[in-house]
Amino acid sequence: MTTMRATPMSFSRTIYRLHEAVVEWSAALPLSIVQLGSRVAVAEVFWQSAQTKLASWPVTLQLFAFEYRLPLLDPGLAALMATVVELSGAAMLGLGLLARLASLMLLGVVATIQIFVYPDHWVEHLMWTSLLLLILSRGAGVFSVDHVVARRIRAGG
Template identity: 80%
Template sequence: MTTMHITPASGSRSIYRLHDRLVEWATALPLSIVQLGARVAVAEVFWQSAQTKLGSWPVTLQLFAFEYRLPLIDPALAATMATAAELSGAVMLSIGLLSRLASLMLLGVVATIQVFVYPGHWAEHLMWASLLLLMLSRGAGFVSVDHLIAQRIRAGG
């Protein structure tokens, strides 16, 4: 990856030097730190959502039946599937286990929420989807069970 340096035509060069130093500092940040932060942030959102559902299951069933109203699926089944996806996806992302699969699963949850439940909350959903797409495309990073398993496989056992 190349670092872009800005060269002024005239005037003070100190602001350009400051910019170049900031770019170099940001470029040196390990991607694994970004991946870890993304995993923890998204996992927390879905973990809390699942805990809320489990905390008051009768209310959850009512929400799925009367507010969320997903087409072609029984509300009780939809509530169970959503809660299971949120719980398992959050745990998998937290520890970085099968993170690409977890990301894909939670992207499905986000898409369902966006299309059928709260289409007006697109900015929040886009933020979640962006972090999940980072995990899907780049994996969990070095601080993950996925990385430990990959190392073990490469080492021959």
């Protein structure tokens, strides 16, 4: 009776084959699924932020006046601009409607937050930025209004 014994070489081959299987499987994942997930994740962050601002406008104005203190902007105007951009950008991203424009708008919000408000939260801002850059560079994907409109335009109607 012989017993099978794992050798370092057979273990290495097994790991390599496992790695190749994961690479093959992940390469088959449609980019549109990743784009959709990215859009929904970032849209939710900014939608919730805008909803919080709207839920208590007086508190929002105080935050912009005393904590956020953006240079060169009146706190009331800054609060209004941030809320409008967050709401419209989140809605546009969620629908995949002018998603690249929405990504640019929200990248501006992230840059403002990073530079002037919460510079220590760079990891979170980097995550949002990465997702927004994916959408900016690759578009909204198949599951979007942008895709439907582009197909109609290409079809001539």
